Amino acid sequence: MSLARVTQAAPIAAGAAPRARRERASASRALAPARGSGSVVLGTRAPFPRTVAHPSARSSARCSAAGDSGDSSAFVPWTAPDRLGLAAGWVALGSAAAFVAPTGTSAFDMDLIAGLVSAPFSGATNPIFEALFNSLGVVPAVYAALLLPGGKDQPRLKPAVPVAASFALGFFALGPYLILREPRDEVGSVRKADLGWATRTVLESKVFAAFNAAFAAFLIAYGVTHADAAAVESFKMLWTEQSALCCVSSCDLLVLSLAMYGVIGEDQKRRGVFSVKKAAAFAAVPVLGPCLWLVARPKLPE
Numbered sequence: 001m002s003l004a005r006v007t008q009a010a011p012i013a014a015g016a017a018p019r020a021r022r023e024r025a026s027a028s029r030a031l032a033p034a035r036g037s038g039s040v041v042l043g044t045r046a047p048f049p050r051t052v053a054h055p056s057a058r059s060s061a062r063c064s065a066a067g068d069s070g071d072s073s074a075f076v077p078w079t080a081p082d083r084l085g086l087a088a089g090w091v092a093l094g095s096a097a098a099f100v101a102p103t104g105t106s107a108f109d110m111d112l113i114a115g116l117v118s119a120p121f122s123g124a125t126n127p128i129f130e131a132l133f134n135s136l137g138v139v140p141a142v143y144a145a146l147l148l149p150g151g152k153d154q155p156r157l158k159p160a161v162p163v164a165a166s167f168a169l170g171f172f173a174l175g176p177y178l179i180l181r182e183p184r185d186e187v188g189s190v191r192k193a194d195l196g197w198a199t200r201t202v203l204e205s206k207v208f209a210a211f212n213a214a215f216a217a218f219l220i221a222y223g224v225t226h227a228d229a230a231a232v233e234s235f236k237m238l239w240t241e242q243s244a245l246c247c248v249s250s251c252d253l254l255v256l257s258l259a260m261y262g263v264i265g266e267d268q269k270r271r272g273v274f275s276v277k278k279a280a281a282f283a284a285v286p287v288l289g290p291c292l293w294l295v296a297r298p299k300l301p302e
Helices: 003-031 055-069 081-100 106-118 127-150 160-169 171-180 197-203 206-225 229-242 244-258 260-270 276-284 288-296
Strands: 039-041 044-046
Touching: 081 171, 081 244, 106 127, 106 244, 127 160, 127 171, 127 197, 127 206, 127 229, 127 244, 127 260, 127 288, 160 171, 171 244, 206 288, 229 244, 244 260, 260 276, 260 288, 276 288
Parallel strands: none
Antiparallel strands: 039 044
């Protein structure tokens, strides 16, 4: 090799060495793990940006997973003994209306209602039945005050329609809601701010509670003080032979009164004052006892 060629090759080799080092450094940086998150493939990470799920998406995913796995914490009405008891009461009430109540009494029942409306508490209608029939206006009002605070976000049935219909149809309308609703019995699970205007202003009012309690006391006093032998015999005749309305209304009031314990107990629990004895005591006195609970119950937290 000539001296000229060696002289020309030396600068080229000298310039190639730094360039090779730079290329190796660049390759090393490419192979090094990228900062941040990514997927690892053959010891390297592809530098794609991190994806952060929105809280609502995470919540939906949890709900979906819970549904797929059969969440044991979800309330199932047909596994609760008290709900099965309510279902049995609803069936029994329907059976009484179909098979026990007198038949062919429609005209007589219409005259009975006309007398109750046109001449209330005048003695023209049997006083025991009159007190009982008017009680079926008080009890649905009490149920409204007990159920509507826990009625928000009920998944199976909303409470407004069954509660409103119960003023005319009693437990026939209210029973399915009582059976299917989810409990709202934890302290703080219902706050006053969560309530609608009517529930917050009217049904939680002590004036509303006192009015119902006073009217219930009047009805009981009216029925008891007028329950002489003739009135009792007349009521018996109405119940067994003359009036399907009298028979079904009596059974309806009985079932509504028996179902009251669970609803009062739940209302006590969400207000932090539950006691088995207290709930049983308020529920044990038909019509008046639940009204007195409305008077005595503490306010919901703000």
